[in-house]
Amino acid sequence: MGLTGIFLITFLIVHMGINACMWAAVYFPDDHGEMFNKAANFMGSMVLIRIIEVGLFLFIFLHIIQGYMLTVYNRSKRAVGYAVDYGSKGSKWYSRSMGLLGTLILLFLIIHWLHFWIPSRFTGVEEVEYSGVKMHNMFALMQTTFQQLWVVILYVLGCISLGYHLAHGFQSAFKTLGVHNKRYQIMLSGLGYGFSIVVPFVFAMMPISMYLGWVK
């Protein structure tokens, strides 16, 4: 769980970086998503990225399977429960709800794939041309997708789930890998909370800023 989790965390950084290019349209009035499309196209056309993509799917799959196996395994270890629950003494609700949070993220991911990945890879996306080079207009696809309020709400909820998942997962991954040095543990837990607030926030701002028309 730790290894696959850390891999997915690095993926999130790259993913966020590429997507953040959409805000170029805010600063350069005649960008209209050009920078974002080029960045997405650049990622999509690199052989190396395609290879990593296979690995990414493998890791997502592994992470999910392992996650459910772990949840079921651990649930099975206390056949008779307590009358009075131990509750949240010493642990956070999100630390105890990783299976549930993971499921919410998975549901979000499926819808997210249907929105972007499937069209981009299989069913086709409208194209644009920049100085003679044709590419998918992912920017336009995002604009149309994020016109619907329910989609925006769903993405924001997805991001919140991701935030809480990471708030526990980030630190936990390093503990699982054996980091026990006090200074590093303090540093990593700070970094973990920062990451799990900033990254989902930046992601959540994408559909919001499209819906509100900040990005055109």
Place this chain on the structure above:
Amino acid sequence: MEHYNMSLNLKVWRQNNSRDKGYFEDYKVDGISSEMSFLEMFDVLNERLITEGKEPIAFDHDCREGICGMCSMYINGKPHGPWKSNTVCQLHMRAYKDGDTIVVEPWRANAFPVIKDLMVDRSAFDRIVQAGGYISVNTGNAVDGNSMPIEKDKADASFAAAMCIGCGACVAACKNSSAMLFLSAKVAHLALLPQGEPERKKRVVSMVAQMDKEGFGACTNTGACEATCPKDISLSNIARLNQEYLIASLTADK
């Protein structure tokens, strides 16, 4: 502190044997002194049950001074009761006031089957220690303590881990019924010292294997164990155990 007497409503788990289904029984106890320990309150109740010709409540205890790890009651949702860094035997009735209702359950985990009432079988812990929590190399006669220099930090960390009394509260509190806090304490206190070095890798690999075999769950670093441990065993011992295990399983000879 002012002394006072109180009456209490107890809800106690009763179960004849490991195959029995078990049930809660209500007891009203009167004239309980605020200076009694929690176990003494049970002694008073048991004396009464015996004179009434009823079966007394079975519960584990031995030293009654917080060092043996035998006492094990899950009280109102917390192993060892409400006080921090404390065992049930060291819990005093001044923690309660007149008229309180107290629910007392045994440790719950498949690896700790109930023997009777509040008594559970914790021999799984013994078997984990037997799997490697010792030093078997010949050490000869006792040598002068100062002949083996050990850094203060390491000695302190090892001593803190060696405080574990094997009570099992960590398992009882953990939503995964994981024994990792216990095991990490047992592994860490030896791994930190030169005496533990010779069997370091073999020890951690076989103790983890035994723990899995006993049917404890897997650790997900929630931190519930650390909050309930009477000896304040630190969660960072678990990260240390993970490191020990990772290195040992990659590099051990077999």
